[in-house]
Amino acid sequence: METVRDDAGVYARVERFFDETFSTDNPLITEAVKRMLAAGGKRLRPRMTLLAASACGDDADEHLYLAAYMELIHVATLIHDDVVDNASTRRGVNATAIDYGNRVSVLAGDYLFAWIFKNVTANYDAPIPHILSATLADICDGEVLQLRSLGVLDLPVETYVDVARKKTASLFAASAECGAIAAGGSPDQVEALREYGDLYGIAFQMKDDLLDVTADAAAIGKPVGNDLHERKMTIPLILALGTGDAALRARVETYYDGRGGDADVAAIVADIARVGALDLTRGRIADYAARAKAALAPMGASGAKTELERLADALAAD
Amino acid sequence: METVRDDAGVYARVERFFDETFSTDNPLITEAVKRMLAAGGKRLRPRMTLLAASACGDDADEHLYLAAYMELIHVATLIHDDVVDNASTRRGVNATAIDYGNRVSVLAGDYLFAWIFKNVTANYDAPIPHILSATLADICDGEVLQLRSLGVLDLPVETYVDVARKKTASLFAASAECGAIAAGGSPDQVEALREYGDLYGIAFQMKDDLLDVTADAAAIGKPVGNDLHERKMTIPLILALGTGDAALRARVETYYDGRGGDADVAAIVADIARVGALDLTRGRIADYAARAKAALAPMGASGAKTELERLADALAAD
Numbered sequence: 001m002e003t004v005r006d007d008a009g010v011y012a013r014v015e016r017f018f019d020e021t022f023s024t025d026n027p028l029i030t031e032a033v034k035r036m037l038a039a040g041g042k043r044l045r046p047r048m049t050l051l052a053a054s055a056c057g058d059d060a061d062e063h064l065y066l067a068a069y070m071e072l073i074h075v076a077t078l079i080h081d082d083v084v085d086n087a088s089t090r091r092g093v094n095a096t097a098i099d100y101g102n103r104v105s106v107l108a109g110d111y112l113f114a115w116i117f118k119n120v121t122a123n124y125d126a127p128i129p130h131i132l133s134a135t136l137a138d139i140c141d142g143e144v145l146q147l148r149s150l151g152v153l154d155l156p157v158e159t160y161v162d163v164a165r166k167k168t169a170s171l172f173a174a175s176a177e178c179g180a181i182a183a184g185g186s187p188d189q190v191e192a193l194r195e196y197g198d199l200y201g202i203a204f205q206m207k208d209d210l211l212d213v214t215a216d217a218a219a220i221g222k223p224v225g226n227d228l229h230e231r232k233m234t235i236p237l238i239l240a241l242g243t244g245d246a247a248l249r250a251r252v253e254t255y256y257d258g259r260g261g262d263a264d265v266a267a268i269v270a271d272i273a274r275v276g277a278l279d280l281t282r283g284r285i286a287d288y289a290a291r292a293k294a295a296l297a298p299m300g301a302s303g304a305k306t307e308l309e310r311l312a313d314a315l316a317a318d
Numbered sequence: 319m320e321t322v323r324d325d326a327g328v329y330a331r332v333e334r335f336f337d338e339t340f341s342t343d344n345p346l347i348t349e350a351v352k353r354m355l356a357a358g359g360k361r362l363r364p365r366m367t368l369l370a371a372s373a374c375g376d377d378a379d380e381h382l383y384l385a386a387y388m389e390l391i392h393v394a395t396l397i398h399d400d401v402v403d404n405a406s407t408r409r410g411v412n413a414t415a416i417d418y419g420n421r422v423s424v425l426a427g428d429y430l431f432a433w434i435f436k437n438v439t440a441n442y443d444a445p446i447p448h449i450l451s452a453t454l455a456d457i458c459d460g461e462v463l464q465l466r467s468l469g470v471l472d473l474p475v476e477t478y479v480d481v482a483r484k485k486t487a488s489l490f491a492a493s494a495e496c497g498a499i500a501a502g503g504s505p506d507q508v509e510a511l512r513e514y515g516d517l518y519g520i521a522f523q524m525k526d527d528l529l530d531v532t533a534d535a536a537a538i539g540k541p542v543g544n545d546l547h548e549r550k551m552t553i554p555l556i557l558a559l560g561t562g563d564a565a566l567r568a569r570v571e572t573y574y575d576g577r578g579g580d581a582d583v584a585a586i587v588a589d590i591a592r593v594g595a596l597d598l599t600r601g602r603i604a605d606y607a608a609r610a611k612a613a614l615a616p617m618g619a620s621g622a623k624t625e626l627e628r629l630a631d632a633l634a635a636d
Contacts, residue, residue, distance in 0.1 A: 028462050083401060083424050103465070106401050106424055110431070111458035117435055117451035121444070129447055133435035140429035144346050147422070 008307035052179030054304035142167025169201025195295035203288035209234035225265040240277035326625035370497030372622035460485025487519025513613035521606035527552035558595035
């Protein structure tokens with residue numbers, strides 16, 4: 001598994017919590033969760049909850065369950081992402097669904113959502129249960145918008161940001177916000193941390209898109225250009241098309257219309273670099289990361305605040 | 319669409335609410351919900367919420383939204399039931415998944431769950447949000463138990479009842495309980511109505527199983543013996559096997575081991591009738607229906623109570 005830089009020690013605490021304390025009353029969930037957790041991940045969402053609680057002056061260890069629920073919402077969405085479509089089984093991948101079948105994947109994800117909400121409604125006062133269910137609605141809404149945006153070559157950057165905000169940033173925002181609320185943060189602190197999570201999450205999605213066209217396949221655990229293969233409108237592609245390069249546009253039109261082959265993916269990846277869209281993307285990421293850090297202005301100095309700033313810097317670093 | 323006897327007028331009120339008032343902020347959900355509602359159904363869960371509120375002395379019309387959420391939880395589970403398994407696509411059916419694809423079915427169901435909880439947590443105090451999320455967990459747990467029970471020929475009746483209680487009765491129990499709570503019913507009334515819903519729901523599942531081996535295919539909208547085809551352990555089959563009839567046992571073993579053909583389904587259906595298991599099943603249904611009515615003893619006389627009694631009687635009638 002990857003090495004995670006963990007200056008504030010929260011990653012280690014989350015991992016230990018999942019290893020030693022966390023369990024559910026159902027073997028199916030426990031297995032599905034452990035399988036997903038074992039596959040890797042930086043536990044960024046629970047870390048954000050703990051760091052937000054800590055930045056508000058509370059003991060992070062008091063909020064490990066709440067932090068764990070944030071990771072589990074993410075895990076449940078991943079389990080459902082694994083459901084194989086009839087129309088797309090040829091495209092492969094998808095561990096849970098292939099090993100257990102779609103029925104069990106759907107059921108395990110539903111069960112996990114229900115189990116989380118059952119626990120959250122039992123143990124946390126308003127508005128935390130509402131924030132989490134509204135966040136799940138946002139995630140689904142973002143996924144629907146993304147499906148509708150597939151292959152829309154002239155997708156405005158604003159629409160891309162709206163999708164990323166809902167699909168990805170909403171859970172980071174909720175993770176930070178709920179940590180702050182549970183820790184008794186002031187309204188200004190809660191708002192600052194929510195804002196941080198929102199901006200961080202948008203930068204995070206952009207970085208994820210960037211890695212799809214720059215990283216080693218081994219490093220990201222999926223083929224390079226996988227997003228393009230799925231006809232997603234990623235930020236490097238949108239910015240590349242925005243340069244007006246005719247050769248790239250023609251190639252993308254061919255491929256996204258289904259008239260191309262796998263060799264076109266590599267050519268599009270090369271074109272994105274050629275027209276300078278990698279640096280344009282890096283600029284956008286740096287901008288959102290800087291705004292995320294700036295959002296933390298109302299927070300007093302603390303080790304947790306420093307770590308939140310470092311996490312934003314890490315997205316902007318290459 | 320089938321004609322629904324509606325002495326208390328609650329079915330008509332639910333239908334009018336869905337037709338004229340209900341809407342969501344997302345076209346995908348609205349379409350998925352309207353499609354499911356248009357396919358029929360007796361709206362028993364929302365009727366139970368309204369009747370429970372009314373039986374506690376409140377105006378049923380005050381609780382139409384809460385009632386609608388009960389139906390929508392049911393609709394969301396149906397949408398997810400429609401997801402087609404890789405391993406079982408040959409068996410066919412499944413409208414939503416086939417028309418829209420598994421991805422959209424999973425997303426639409428998730429979105430609907432999230433949307434319901436977002437609204438319930440915004441508009442209803444504890445314990446209603448917790449009851450609903452715990453109910454969803456029970457439904458999923460029941461479905462998992464049912465998957466594990468497929469083809470288990472010696473399944474005890476108690477295990478069958480446990481599965482039916484979780485998978486089916488939990489939502490009826492929650493529908494009645496939440497209606498009573500929202501209407502300000504006393505603890506005794508809330509408990510009585512929850513108990514009614516639980517017992518009604520078990521009888522309802524048994525009746526559903528019975529119809530699978532007795533009804534016209536046209537009347538139930540699926541092939542006769544469909545449950546057997548899926549290797550489910552239904553109550554008529556369990557009670558039929560419980561008679562010790564060797565010919566039936568051998569036939570079921572052959573079919574459930576995958577060595578039989580479609581003609582065996584018809585033969586098993588005939589055997590279930592031959593060994594008297596249809597009447598044994600009717601006896602169980604009548605027993606649960608009587609217990610459901612008896613649970614209403616703490617409720618004062620009212621038109622709503624009479625209608626709840628009539629609904630239980632309707633399950634026991636043939």
